[in-house]
Amino acid sequence: MPEAKARSLRNRRHITIACWPCRDDKIKCDGATPVCRQCNAKNRNCLYAEVDRRNRLSLRKAVEAYSQRVKQLESFIRAHDLVLPPTDPEHEALLNQLSTLYAPNESPNTNSSQETSPENAFNKHPRLVPDLVNTPAADPSDSPQALRLDPLDISSPSLQAILQAPADDVEAPSMNIPMQPNHSTTALPFNHCFDVDWVWDHSMMAHMDSDIGIGGLGTWTPNSDGQLPQENALCSSSDPSPPTLPDDDDSTDDEDHLAVTNQLSARLGSLLTTDNGEKHFYGATSNFNLARGGIVSALYAKxxxxxxxxxxxxxxxxxxxxxxxxxxxxxxxxxxxxxxxxxxxxxxxxxxxxxxxxxxxxxxxxxxxxxxxxxxxxxxxxxxxxxxxxxxxxxxxxxxxxxxxxxxxxxxxxxxxxxxxxxxxxxxxxxxxxxxxxxxxxxxxxxxxxxxxxxxxxxxxxxxxxxxxxxxxxxxxxxxxxxxxxxxxxxxxxxxxxxxxxxxxxxxxxxxxQQQGNHWTEGTSQENRGPEDELLNYQEVTVGQWVQLSRIMSPLEGSLYFQADASKTELQSLAEKTWGQMLSWRANLPKELNLDLESPMPAKCVPHILVLHMLYEYLVILLHRPFVAKHYIQPYPQVGQGHQHAREMCVRSASRISVLLSWYEKWYSFSQINIQVVQITFSAALILVYATVSETNAQNHRQLTGHLEMCCRALAELGNIFNNATRTLDVLLHVKRTWQARLVAASAGSKRRGFAVTTESQSKRRSKSDDENR
Incomplete structure (x- = not known):
């Protein structure tokens, strides 16, 4: 593994321990031992603080070291033909996985005639694997040299007891987790799902309050028989998203593939199954997303x-x-x-x-x-x-x-x-x-x-x-x-x-x-259905276009109608951008959904396509309506096409909604229509009321009046099935009377003011003429 060795030996950008001279001079120390580069260049005594370096102990390297040691013991046991106790079947799969993940390099001291692959060795002979999960942390008073693996000493009485074959009536050594985990040490109480790449960092424990009770931390407790729970029962994840690996230049072998760290850093949630059998969503801030694949308790009635x-x-x-x-x-x-x-x-x-x-x-x-x-x-x-x-x-x-x-x-x-x-x-x-x-x-x-x-x-x-x-x-x-x-x-x-x-x-x-080409039918029974009643549904295509249209309008609706502190220039810019997107949506509408509203009535289509076009014209009205006023939110100097363009767009869309309503009435009936058409028709009628009371051209007035009558008739018929349609029609008639009264009063006032100005100018001219004659 030359690449891995080169990677582990590369210089880190940051170190955790600097020598005392570099600390005093407040300069960067490379942490080299026994003498750092700065001290070597200045020819001074380089001293490091006595720090417990076990917080840098990598669990991966520890497992590899233990695995290599176990392999040496296996070679020695096979050489002496010793009888071993059988391996616990419950742990056999886990031990095989460990041997695969952390297969050590062949020891140079092993006899070539006895060399074999780790997999074959583990399959041929039961293994002795130390209980790494429950290995207590070493006493801080021990020296770092205590972690060194000494050569095998067969004269040790404890080793003799281990290597001795057990009697028939003696229970084989168990490798199960003890019933009461040892919390006296400073080791964190991980459960069995922890990632084996976790880097030990006991320095964090110094910041924990010693008065915190372990029982309140919700740690793992063994089953009643003291066995580990089945690994797949809790570790299988229902979240299919792969973990993301950090791209950090400071990463070393000890920090690769830290699944635990990735889970802790996750910012997106996942689906969890509760005890009622339903999938529920829990985000990262809830912390329940870490229980991936598990069962989240929720009290529900049966x-x-x-x-x-x-x-x-x-x-x-x-x-x-x-x-x-x-x-x-x-x-x-x-x-x-x-x-x-x-x-x-x-x-x-x-x-x-x-x-x-x-x-x-x-x-x-x-x-x-x-x-x-x-x-x-x-x-x-x-x-x-x-x-x-x-x-x-x-x-x-x-x-x-x-x-x-x-x-x-x-x-x-x-x-x-x-x-x-x-x-x-x-x-x-x-x-x-x-x-x-x-x-x-x-x-x-x-x-x-x-x-x-x-x-x-x-x-x-x-x-x-x-x-x-x-x-x-x-x-x-x-x-x-x-x-x-x-x-x-x-x-x-x-x-x-x-x-x-x-x-x-x-x-x-x-x-x-899963299937294409379903049909929409109007008849309630097979006898009442004719060939003209079966139309292609286009349901999913219609929903997709509605979703796209909704996403286009979402930013504008929030700012234009609900953001009080938005500037006129910002609103104008956002409206112009949204209008361009809506025109693009309309131009790219699929052929099966497209309707030419400027041409005569097309072939019959399903009702929801008509409603989709009504919705588009309704949103066009909502987009332009605030800009109808000349000075309300129009920036000065003028930006964009101005209030006249907004008026034209509103009136055109309202007229098109009237056309769509006439088509719907021709093909179907206003007694069978979706409820959202009530609000669409109401908004279109309101624009047409504004246009008719202010229109002076006789021909345009007749056309607008016809569209308004269509909307009012639709609201009247919709009132037979929807009570809110009757309410909107009452409001519409009230608004029309109010606006007409105001415009009539304004027109009369303008005429009176015009008559007063004319009379005054004529009197001034007569007075001037009289003065000249005198």
């Missing part, structure tokens, strides 16, 4: 007990009516057809499979729960107008009340289905104008999604075999659905959103797509 409690609670509040599976399937179909595609939060295939497993008695599925079923039925019931005998009316409120009743029990044992259900229930609360409840439920969903680690990449776990592709896809759909719902609420209520975009590494659902 699932069987949860089902019994849920049924009892529904009976107590009178919501335990029997619901036919046919009605549930119908409501679920409405949910998957009209709501889920635009706020994609539940993968239908994963849900159906989990539901079937649950009905067959497997309650351990993560993607189904009665709580989730009731929330999906509550949203699906929004699209139903008929009444069902034996069930309360409105049907959506009935299922929402059932879900709310089950909420507390669900949170006692949360799962990924809980994340989905909270986000879906928040959409129902938005439709019922319960803003506070919906805002809280959406926040709970995104918080719980982070708790389950849905925001971190699932691909490494799939590649490592610790997570199936189906589970990874379900996690991806659940996260991005919760993320989309949270963003919808932030825009809907104009409140700061929980921006976690920088911490998100989760792939889009299309990354885990």
């Amino acid at each position: 699932r069987n007990e949860k089902e019994r409690q849920a049924q009892a609670r529904l009976e107590a509040v009178g919501l335990d009516q029997s619901i036919s599976s046919k009605l549930e399937d119908h409501l679920l179909h409405l949910f998957f057809t009209w709501h889920n595609p635009s706020l994609y939060i539940v993968d239908q295939n994963t849900f159906n499979k989990a539901r079937k497993q649950f009905e067959q008695g497997d309650v351990k599925t993560s993607f189904y729960s009665p709580f989730l079923l009731n929330t999906m039925c509550a949203v699906g019931a929004l699209f139903v107008t008929r009444k069902y005998p034996g069930l309360p009316s409105p049907l959506g409120e009935f299922f929402a009340s059932r879900a709310t009743t089950l909420l507390d029990i669900e949170l006692e044992h949360p799962q990924i289905a809980t994340v989905q259900a909270l986000a879906i229930l928040s959409s129902h609360e938005a439709a019922c104008t319960r803003d506070t409840q919906g805002w809280l439920l959406s926040g709970m969903a995104i918080r719980l999604a982070i708790d389950f680690g849905l925001h971190i990449s699932a691909k490494p776990y799939v590649e490592a075999g610790t997570m199936s592709t189906e589970e990874a896809r379900g996690r991806s759909v659940a996260f991005w659905g919760a993320f989309a719902t949270d963003r919808m609420w932030s825009l809907y209520l104009g409140r700061p959103f929980h921006n976690i975009s920088q911490a998100v590494t989760m792939e889009r659902p299309i990354s885990f797509l």
Whole structure:
């Protein structure tokens, strides 16, 4: 190993011990012995402080030295044909691993006829390996020379006792960890998972308070039989990310591949499995991320007990009516057809499979729960107008009340289905104008999604075999659905959103797509479906474009609408950059999602593609609306294209939303549409109200009025299924009347002022003419 020797002998940049003359002169010392370079050049006496150098003892080198010593003993034992006790089978694998990792060089004193490879020697004969883990630290009073391996002295009585073959009734020597670890020494109480490359540094112990109790440190305790726990049980890591090695010029052989140091320095978290069977995310600051692959204790109710409690609670509040599976399937179909595609939060295939497993008695599925079923039925019931005998009316409120009743029990044992259900229930609360409840439920969903680690990449776990592709896809759909719902609420209520975009590494659902070419169907049954009802879904492509658009807008939304101390120049620069990215997004839209809004009505497409284009135009309005005012946040001198450009962009996008609504009404119906269209239509109508009351050109006024009537009619029909649409329409009419009154008053005041100025100028001219005539 010439390369390793050269590396170990290279000069270090820093040393820990300098000689006394160099310390007094405060100059750099190279630490050479017996005389350093500075003292040698100045021809002076070089003295070093007496320091215990055992803190620099490398465990790797110690193991190699002990292994070489054991090999000498084995050669001696084989030469004398001594009988050895059998090796403990429990430790055989560990000893083989040690012999492989720390195979010493052949001793030059060994007879060539007896030389053999370490592996063959260990396989042929049992070995004597010292218990390095529990070797107590040497007494500080001992000299460093005590660590030297002396030649074998066979006359030693203790060695004779070791080499003597045991009798039949004598138990073989055990190499197990003692029942009570020796804490009297200064050695740190490592558990069995410590990395063998750890460098001993007893100097750190001097800074520890001697009054600290060892029992409070949570050290490892042996099993009841005193045996080491199975290594793979706790050391197997579910985190597939490889450890990073430091690129430090000061690294030596003693500091290579320090897995313990790398784990301690980790700044990213990992997924851990709790005792309820769910994977949860723990970051580096929690310190739980060091328990990789282990079980983190968490007190949750048992699932069987949860089902019994849920049924009892529904009976107590009178919501335990029997619901036919046919009605549930119908409501679920409405949910998957009209709501889920635009706020994609539940993968239908994963849900159906989990539901079937649950009905067959497997309650351990993560993607189904009665709580989730009731929330999906509550949203699906929004699209139903008929009444069902034996069930309360409105049907959506009935299922929402059932879900709310089950909420507390669900949170006692949360799962990924809980994340989905909270986000879906928040959409129902938005439709019922319960803003506070919906805002809280959406926040709970995104918080719980982070708790389950849905925001971190699932691909490494799939590649490592610790997570199936189906589970990874379900996690991806659940996260991005919760993320989309949270963003919808932030825009809907104009409140700061929980921006976690920088911490998100989760792939889009299309990354885990197992089959291509699925179809979207409008009909509720096979009899009602025609060829025109089956359209290509493009669900995953649509979600991917939505995610990309959301990432583009995230920095601007936080600064433009919620950062009070942002300068006008900064806002203008950020808006211009964002606008360029949005134009690039629109230009690079996949062909299957692209719609030409300036041309006549294209071929029929699925509803969520129309909603995607509405969302884009809505974000264009949000981007330009603050810059409509001439002096509000427009920098002076002018930067960018100015307020006139902002007005044109807002009016154009509002008109395009009206066009998209007309297409949607032609192909489908406003009684079957996603709830986020309410806010989109409201914002577009508000811009059109502003444009119509201030437009003076008759032809432009007629066009804008037509677009405004389209938006108002859409809000009126949306009010039949969403109560918040009725509320927005009332606010819109109030704003229109207020703005019209102000503009009329301003126009009348301008005319009066103009008439007064004209009268005054005419009187002045008459007075001047009279003076001249005189």
